[in-house]
Amino acid sequence: MQVNERNIGLNFNLNQDAVVKVWAPLAEKVALQVEGREPILLQKDCYGYFSLITNGISAGERYWFLLDDDKQLPDPTSLAQPDGVHGASMAINLHYDWTDSSWLNPPLNDYLIYELHVGTFSTESDFSGIERHLDHLVDLGITAIELMPLGSFPGNRNWGYDGVFPYAVQHSYGGPKGLQQLVDACHKRGLAVILDVVYNHLGPEGNYLSEYGPYFTDKYHTPWGKAVNFDDQDCDGVREFVIENVLMWFRDFHIDALRLDAVHAIKDFSAVHVLQEIRQQTDRLMELTGRRHYLIAESDLNDPRYITSVAQQGMGMDAQWVDEFHHALRVSAGEARKGYYLDFNGLPDLAKSYRDAYVYTGNYSLERRRKFGKDASTHPAQQFIVFSQNHDQIGNRLLGERSSTLYSYEMQKLLAAAVLFSPYIPMLFMGEEWGETNPFYYFVSHTDKGLIEMVREGRKQEFAAMHAAGEAIDPQAEDTFNASRLNWDLLTDPNHQVLYQFYKKLISLRKSNSVLAANDRSAVKAQVLGSQQVLVLTRGLQNDTGQVICLMNFSEQPQQVSYPTGKTTDLYLMVDSASPQWHGPQASPEIWKQTQGITLQSASFVAYSTSHD
Template sequence: MDINVLKRNIGLNEHGGSWTFRVWAPQAKRVAIELEKSGERIYLEAEGRGYWGTETTAIVEGDRYRIVLDDDRRLPDPAALAQPEGVHGPSMAVRLGGYDWEDTGWKNPDLKDYIIYELHTGTFSDAGDFEGIASKLDYLAELGITAIELMPVAAFPGKRNWGYDGVFPFAVQWNYGGADGLRRLVECCHEKGLAVILDVVYNHLGPEGNCLSEFGPYFTEKYRTPWGNAINFDDRDCYGVRDYFIENVLMWFRDFHIDALRLDAVHAIKDFSAVHILQAIRQHTDLLMEQTGRRHYLIAECDLNDPRYIEDTRRNGLGMDAQWTDEFHHALRVTAGEERRGYYADFSGIAHLAKSYRDAYVYTGQFSEERGQYFGRPLADHEGQQFVVFSQNHDQVGNRMMGERTGTLVSFEMQKLLAAAVLFSPYLPMLFMGEEWGETNPFQYFIDHEDAELVELVRKGRKEEFAAMHAAGEAPDPKAEQTFLQCKLNWSLPVTGRHERMLAYYRHLIALRKQNQVLRAGERTALRCFTFDAQHCLMLERRMTGSNELVLCLMNFSGQPQQLALPDHVISPTKIVDSADPEWLGPGSVSGQLQPESFIAYSAFYA
């Protein structure tokens, strides 16, 4: 472990008036920095193992520059901190160390206390930038959110993108506000008591503007991924590639004060090294925390149902603190009436939802028809704080052909039931921007690529994807600006009618979760779940080790009133929320029964 975790060791960095530059280009014979304003070239010296470096006073902050390889290839800096003219333009010199942080008193909350709000910078506000997010932080704090999750902000082609087509992992998207804009946002979040999770992509880079292959063997033909050749984490000369992504992790934590990273689709990372790249990231993160005293979390998106990803590295796990749990979403949506097609085909509804409450994973070794294999393995003692659950997210909304949100797909009553199913689970709850008021604008897939051939390939790919899901009709054009604009949140909705009541209901549920010690504890292994298949109902019993307190949650996913008797061991039940209450514009409560598509929770004691 030879990376100095307390400073950035690659790219262009300012130190007391002079600038150091370091780049990995193992196949180059000569390497230089070329300044745009003068055309001057500053040649680098070979440092060994393919690294080149120099120190110079010829650069000032804001200068545009390119890297010249072998005197004929002029390229942006692969570790650039800013690409103000886009992914095809020159890089810009940025002082990372020049920011005067004022969040020294900030303490990252315990992971079990995270209530996450996922948002897309471009569509969250009218402004579509970091300042637009900052203007809504008071609203998020009042809602009860404790952590925002930003979809990827690494520089991507054009001005609108989900972020997963980023090609400069160190550069913050310029029209969002750049590096300083992101740091100001993080500081504002910490001032309001909000942690910041950043979505990062280490399984692929976007196709347009991706110049990493010009510098070295960043990709390998050894494996294929849905995006082409895999990033080279274990093939010949992979050391510089591994350093590059470890440096990226450390930069977000150290220089941007990001509290947690959400690592996109880690199942698509191919690595058979003795020390997997995720383990290396964990080790370097731990060393950084030890030396700075700040706490950071690593949250993986993974659909392999393999506990090794969240197992401690001392037990040969990959060391992630938590993971997204798509199977909870799939089981919940099928229970709520989602048609069983595509990846929903594997889920039976109420029985699988109960299994996800108990086991986090639905598939723990049984045969999956959709995958055509026996899939997954059981968890051991992993508790709720290691799993992030949701009733919708950017993928599950945006990968519908028309990008319909839950607010337009299910009834008002079912929306309330879905919210409670997530927020009263033993897991880390995540909301997708706008769901708390029942946003009706879609969230569709959009791009702003300049390459016309690539745009056509994206259009074709989307059509084929929806054909596989048996979706009828024509998908919106992902390149059209109107597709992007109609995805912006409608901030006039949460102050009107049913939307205002839905928002108040979400606030109430979040407050209950934060105030009730049983709900806060997140103990999956102390939970019991009972299903009533004929009534299409579920009863969730939340408990806490060492206490006879419990919370009993009754869920009716059917369209008819149902009667469920409370278990004999439950004494002194006190109703704490009823989604059918007129306060939430429900049909009204009826003693001894659950109204259609409703949720009731009781605080009680174990006899």
Template sequence: MDIRTRTTGINFINNKTTTINIWAPQAEKIEVQCGKFTISLNKDDFGNWTGFTDLIKAGDLYWVIIDGHKRIPDPASLGQPEGVHGPSSAIDLHYEWTDDSWQNPSLRDYIFYELHTGTYTADGNFQGIINQLDYLVELGITAIEIMPVAAFPGERNWGYDGVFPYAVQWSYGGAAGLQQLVDKCHQKGLAVVLDVVYNHLGPEGNYLTEFGPYFTDKYKTPWGAAVNYDDRYSDGVRKFVIENVLMWFRDFHVDALRLDAVHAIKDFSAIHILQDIRRETDRLIKQTGRMHYLIAESDLNDPRYISGLSENGLGMHAQWTDEFHHALRVSAGEPKTGYYSDFMGIEHLAKAYRDAYVYTGMYSSERARKFGRETTGHPGSQFIVFSQNHDQTGNRMLGSRSGTLYSYEMQKLLAGAVMLSPFLPMLFMGEEYGETNPFLYFVSHTDSELVENVRSGRKQEFAAMHLEGEAPDPQDPVTMQQSRLNWSLLKEKHHQVMLLFYQAIIALHKRHAQIHSDEKELTRCTALKELNCLLLERSTTGSSELIFCLMNFSVEIQQISIPVNIKLAGVIFNSAAQIWGGPGDLSAARQPEHQQISIQPESFIVYQANYV
């Protein structure tokens, strides 16, 4: 595979010549129609239809004609200006980059900020994000994570219904808009993570089956037939996906990809598609000298996904860790319904701090089987944790955020629990100032039957969570409008204080080596079940110094006994301090002779300390 340039679809190799490459192994004839011109292509032994022309110019609209009568968009289209059912746009990906000096930070230095382009600002596009970059830098963020931008039906969608993996959503600003955003991020010192979906495609506008066996009936996924990674003709499908990965890295300078729900990728090939993706990514890194990361979303608690290729692992650099979130939420008072029913709160949160996964081979009642494997040997920088994200917010019937679910003090405690962990922290847009607008599920399909299926599917999902009432209509434009961030909240004092609190806890994370460390094996965490409190110890190799943290998830003042082998040196952060809008600092009420500390409800205290 040529990693130097994009080969699939229509590409410009100079000012005059355009190459065309369309994979359609079972077609008898493939043509490209552009204006008054029709260009016939030639087929090779692997089902690739290729040609050269000087008739297509950048910006031209074109169709692919299959067997003389099917006129449909290009599956490798780079732009769909008239929507997913309209013609494709021939786009020249050349861009005058200004980020030659940019170096992708070490993954352990990432502080993620997940955002949805359409709801992050009133503009609802890439320019809107650009306008907020200084704000994110001041907050302390080091990487923005953008929810999927592959072209989807209409203008309202989370992005997981994308049907043109190579085409950047036109209403967001298209390919050039995304390139400009990445360039501006690098100028500001921000890395860019892009969410991509290789386990399924959306239902509306999905024309891939017209071109070849992109899907297989061998397996089923929650979204229908699985992408064909190991059945007949799968070589062409794998190439299509791998080239997409390389395009984001090479042509858009994206720093990392977050691969959605890799547990739904079915592949029993001798070489798994994720391994192939990692190998080709490594080849690109070696050629360009630019580092890129692959981040998986997986709910299998299987460290093979983040193990190296030399260990026959699947080669992902890191993964999202939902179980930390679930244990944290139950500790904070989340009802134990649905997938929360498996979590014991404070005890499981302590285990998550130590092991990243909660279930590492124990019996899971919700799954009705033993589940998971230990993560020994994997550093904390391979796990991304959060107190909320698009899924955990949008999967609630009313899209409720922490800003409406929890008290002001508990919101700060949730943030502290994430930022003080040995893992990579991620924020969800707006949480840093206590956003109260919901983040609801929304779509803009044109097929009435599909719309009704989406509505009924949401109802079934909420039934599993034992929720009552009617969910907002995903198809109604108001649903998306309600999900936009309300930046005017920052005019209110307590939201301003929350933002300052987040800036301070992020700075604390960066400033202290023990907190910033990803030495997971040196993290010690003790659950005080009766008090609903945690004792967290963070240290580094070869040092007797540590960061000692008390977390009180209860609604009462608690007296906490300090381990006899720890000598406290002084408070460096207290979420209950009045400066953070809290009820006041009780840590001065320490009783040294009994090694006891008083801690306010729903708060945390961070100490510098030493082992003795």
């Protein structure tokens, strides 16, 4: 496999001839059908591929593939679907005059991620709207933005996980050229770009892949039906389809990292797992270009094999999301123990997650009714991404409530600090930095009436499983989408502006403090103080300059805390969420004397350092 250029689909060479290659093992004949012209027959090659080099199509023209003279279908590797998922594909020349030749993707340890949904992030609902707010993200201290999936989906409203054209950037967002321009603008401002991609399933409407070949197999069951065919008969073409997609984002769009959705739902018993092959081909590309790219997994298996190198028989992912940190944190903050929160005991589990990343490392799970997970304590902190909210954890609530409507102002600050002072890579969800109050619902814009009813009914069943009482919001309604849009005007409100400044302060401290920036997992201690609902997180070793002691009071009452044992010097205040500066009730002392205790205000976070810097 060549990694230096796109090898499948319709591409243009230096002579502006179209180089066409399509995998269609179920067809005997394949022709290129350019709108308004006679079909051009492709040559049948080995292993189900058909190919053609022609000057019979130019960039910007619409085309179809004609299978066996009677099936007119869009290109499965289409780069643009301007007329929607049922319409013709558009020929695109991916050449772009990049200005980011000096850009260096920062080390993962320096990532501070901001997840956003293109459609609801701005009033424009497209890439230009994101670009307009990039200076806000830089001012906040963000170092990487994460875009929810961009593959073309039905209509203009979707989370992106119903995409059916993995190569085609959603047209309403700005298409492929709009994405290239956004990435270039991000790199100019020092921001890395992560793209969320979905290789475990495709959406139901506009999914024409099965007309071309056995892209799916009934060997395995997934929540979305048949599994993507990574190890059954004729799977080689499917694997190339996915791996080429990975390489395209890195090579042709200069994406810095991919977040691979629900890798636990990728079923593959091949000798070389498709994730391992993705890792290997990504490494080949990096050797060729000199650019650095990361692979980030979403997995609910608590299996460190996913973040273990291929050389050590792992899957080779650089990092993974840790939902269990979120679950333990939310239960600590008062979330009811039902649904998937049933397995979490609040502060003891949060302390374990600070130490071990995973909460379940072989212990018994009530929800799963079995022992679950494996220890990952030997893996470095930068392999774990933590958060207090994300698209899933908000949008999969009955009313799409953000933390701002579930918790007090003081608790919101505590949640922010719990994430940003952790040893792991922190991630924020768009708008949380100012306490956005608009919900973030699940939304779609399908055209199939039967499918719309299935989605509505499916959401009701999901909420029933979570024991959520009330009427589910209609995901198809345009009002559902509009209600989920960020309200940037809230930044002018004093309370929301102070919260924003508090986030800025925490992020600045995380970057500037040597102990917090180092993210040394071996120098992390976390303990719960009896029944006080207070967690003490210590960052740095005893003899470190500037060891940081974080006190988190999750209770509804002030708590008295004694001077830490083993300390022989005064401690100096770094940040106090209860300070009037942050609209809190009362500040802690600037210097914590050895002979004194301090009073932690309810729902508050205080950090002290052994250094006076």
